Amino acid sequence: MNAIILKPIRQLSSQALKIAAGDFDRRIAPKSADEIGGLAMALDTMACNVSTKTRTLTSLMAKHIDDLHRHGVILELVSQGDTLAGILDPLASYIEQEFPDISCAIMLADSKKKRLFHGAAPSLLPFYCAAIDGMLIADKSGSCGTAAWRKERVVVEDIVSHPYWEAYHAHIIKTSLRACWAEPILDRHGDLFGVFALYYREPKGPSPQEIAFIETCARLVALSIERLNYEEKMRTLSRAVEQSPVSIVITDALGNIEYVNPRFEKITGISAASLVGKNPRVLKSGRQSAEFYQDLWKTISSGQEWSGEFENINSLGQPYWEQAVISPIRDEQGRITHYVGVKEDITERKAHEAMLLEFNQRLQEQVELEVCNRMENEKRFQQERELQQALLIQQTKLAELGGMIGAIVHQWKQPLNIISLLTQTLQNDFEDKLFDASTLETHIEEVMNQIRFMSETVDNFRDFYKPSQQKKYFAVVEAIQGVLDLLSHQLTPCNIDVVLTGNKSLVAFGFPSDFKQVIFNLINNSHDAIIERGVETGKITITVEPTDPFVTIILCDNGGGIPESLLPDKLFEPFSTTKGEKGTGIGLSLGRTIIEEKMGGRLQARNSEAGACFTIALPTEESKT
Template sequence: MVYTLPMSTPRSNDTPSTILIASAKLHPALEQALARAGFRVGVVNRGDAALAAVRQPQPAERVALVLLDAALAGSADMELCSRLAGTAPVLVMSTVPSDEEQEQALRAGAAGYLRLPCSPADVVEKVTVELAVRHAWLPVAGPLDTGNLEVNYHALLAGSPDAIILYDAERGLPVDVNRNAERMFGRGGTELMGMRLADLCPTVQPDGTPSHAAVDALVARGLSGDIRIFPLTFQHSSGRQIDGELRLVVLEKGELRLLHMRVADVTGQRIAEALRTGQNRLLEMIARGAPLQAILDKLLLLIEGQAPGLVCTVLLLEEDGVTVRGGAAPSMPPDFMHAFDGLQIGPEVGCCGSAMFRREPVVVPDIGRDPRWNGWHDLAAIYGLRACWAMPILTDRQTVLGSFAIYYRDVRLPRADDERLIAVAVHLAGIAIERFRREAELARHRHHLEELVAERTAELRSAKERAEHASAELAGALDDLRKTQEELVRRDKLAALGGLVAGVAHELNTPIGNTLTIASAMSERLLALRAGLAAGLRRSDLEQYLAAAGEADEVVVRNLRRAAALIASFRQVAVDTASSQRRQFRLDEFIAELVLPLTAAMRPPRPRVVQDVAPGLAMDSYPGPLGQAVSALFENAVIHGLGGRDDGIVTIAAHAREDGMIALSVADNGAGIAPEILPRVYDPFFTTRPGAGGSGLGLHVTHNIVTGVLGGRIAVRSLPGSGTTFTMTLPAVAPE
């Protein structure tokens, strides 16, 4: 008896065709799959809406089946499932399936239990079969009519594009198969229905599990309502193994426990997947720099595993482009490859030699009759090789790297699948061989580079020794130079000190000499007066002595004051900051207060003073030393620059610089300074007007004040006939 379901009988207009999805979650993929299968789809997300939907009075709007989310089914008793099942069949869907929940659903009246996630196509198939079993396409009402059932379900199987087996779980035998199943297994329908499912499999599955145990476990899971894809390896009547995938749907009608099995042959997919996986592993080996021999062996075994019965080889061509040297043939004895070692390629040198010479594929369907195999016919016969297809391995530059060959053990031409495999093999072999050649070339360059580095290192070591010797000599010379420099500095200091002492002596010599001369003269007069006093002093002698004493006193006082002034100026050469008071002040106000007494102290003709000081310039510095420096520059401009000119102008200017410093300048429009004198203006006791009352220390003291106490620098700019400008660059905040 064949148990089949009626799909071919037309439905009446009263047959409900709406599938209701009752779930709080959205299932857009499932809705689309049901719509494509020809069903009307309704969606609700509450229990009361689901109950209202199944109670529709119009036949065309009635619900044919409910897909109920377990989370919406109610408590442990699934009250909503019980109420819905009284009106329409219910398939409970669960995203967290369990055996306990499945039992609860079946007790509540559910027609089935779907374990999510699963393919929407599998759910549609379950729905279709359930409706076929139920009522939608049965021509009679009441008990199951086996006769009608057989004809209609058999038509369903015949029209299916997949291999379908209707399996009786109780008897463990198929009860119906379609033509696609007969073609897949290479057996007739009658033969198939007399064989158990395990009889259609090899004795052991690829994972080592006995096939009968694997089938029992698969059937048990299918009967539990577990809808998913089950892998199972079958065996063709010819002995060829078939990698299959099963999709199971449980059909329970009365005493019948049937499994609707849809079998897909995925052998090609598995082979293609194995090829992709193998390619990735080979590329990883190439990237890691694995040995070329290991890569080629792995590649050839991968290609041979794609088409059992093939034997593959790779021959390598030397860089001279004519000599065969080495290669790989993991499925052949070493003697076979040795026969080609050292071979010179040519147009009639076997398949591989000809392919490398011609740079094009060479196909030999019968090795025994092909003249290109003259001399190797016996070798091919020993190893059972009857046909060959060789392909040259080329780089992008059309350089031949070697050849890849597929050998057949029967007289034949290559198949389309072989063309695909050889293309993959040639591509991967080309990558590996070219990388190997480049690494070998890099190794040669590296070795050569190491030799060059060694030579260069020796040269550098010698140069280093010479440099160290020269450095030692330079160090000695530098030490001598430092000693010489120290001696020169000492001499310069002594010379400067001598100049300073000479200057001091020269300046003090005049007032002191004058005072000494007057004192000596007055001493002689005093002796004469005392002598005259003993003999009798006349009034006229006393009056002469007193007149001379008055004149001498005036000269002595004047010269002593001159000496005191000189000593005071000498003391200013070494600026004493300890006695200077620091404070904050505004520069424009300070200059204005300073200019008035300076101008008043000048003898006529007085110069015109121009003040160009930017307002608001604040300084935190020493106003005493600053005023002394400005006064010295002012006096230097009046005395040496202007020299009594009636049109003399002295300009005092100040402005802030971009670097935060303040530029304070004193300029005149006088005679200027000769270029040969300009470098000496800061030297002590240097003056261009000796005997005019100046000591030659004014600019020297000013330089010491600016660079010392005030923490700045001073510069002079002058041209003969164009005046002179002294510029002091000072920090707004003087150093501590």
């Protein structure tokens, strides 16, 4: 019994304990075909399975440890580099060292995201790197250009035959490269940085582990580029703050100083180390009240920006003025964590302002004294000036009177000639005995017609020159036509055509004789300009039209126009003339005074393509004010 049962059981138990202790390679050879033998066989099978699984797990653990080591090395490379080249080159070299059958290439996108350029490619041949440098970012533009265009992984298992690589076929066949997998390098927002590519020397596709590896590498490159960009921005910001011409101070939420820039140290004469941890109140001069600082703190602690001026003292106890802007800094949750003050030294400006204020006060006193001294002289000067202007205006009227007399003489010449001819005809008819009552009546009627024409000419002259005593309604077209009748002897011989258009029923309210004087002066000016510039066929157009509540008269000529330096208003200033010594400079000034001050209208001037244009707007109703 002991030999048959107990001894095999003890042996089986001993072997089982050794297997349980980890000796999975131990085998239990069954010595019988009974139940004990079957149990031995089951334990042996179990030990064999456990041994196989243990070896598999050990291999996987070793691989994971190896992968973790590689990832750790790669992470260390991308975290320690301080330049892009200092990251990409070691990273690509390390990957090629760990995987000898791989050629690694990293290409970077340009700022416009149009092309890819060389970033790192330790083992690719120089001629091939040059061929793909500047690769177009577009669909079906190699593995890299396509991945960058689509922003997704592109795997080409055989680049020799694939249509994406047709443009580079001549270069590929000169290399041993056959497969290319490209992973886009994207930032956290999906913006393109470049492409991470792996080349193989035989056609193949990636395994899940290889896909995970290329994704990890692309993410790490993206993180490194983001880190470098962020660090560069921080360096730029730091240099800007350190080199700023204004002083900058940053405090914590309680107002205790955490940072001051060199400009702050220079102005205060206190080192940053001495200021850190202290409140800016150590610089107070005492000029501002407690309420001033309470208002400042209330403003910024409520999340608002404060700006203003205050006086502080430096390390020597000397006062200085600052223009400051203090703003709160918030974290992601919107809580105020710090305050930043940007301050400019305005001590010199304040001193200049004080000097300027004192100077202005003294100047004001001198001006007031000078004004008092000149009051009487100014009155006398004004009276003399008004008298001089009145004399010049009278001279202008006398000059116009001479022109009007010449017009009358010209207008009378023709009727006088007709009367003289009629008188001679009477004598001839009498001598030829053709004189009878009918002939006499005919001669008398013709003579009276000429005398009436001469009388009307005198009446027109009298109406033109006689000042209007009061405002009244008058027909505008009729008034202008009266002036044209008087000036026709001056215009027709000079080949100047005058065209007057407008509704004869349009009336204005004002002084008709003064209005005629203005029209007379404007037409004379147009006549003189046309003659002076030698225009062969002169033309003056006068248009009268309603523009409620005014009647508008537009007078234009083809005399070349007015110098731009005199427009729009200098032309109407007293003694301003375009005729040199021939003009008094009073006509247009007097015209604007008549139209605007006496009649409540407007007189303006401009140039057209051919010459000058004057616009007169006259009220059609009596002013209610």
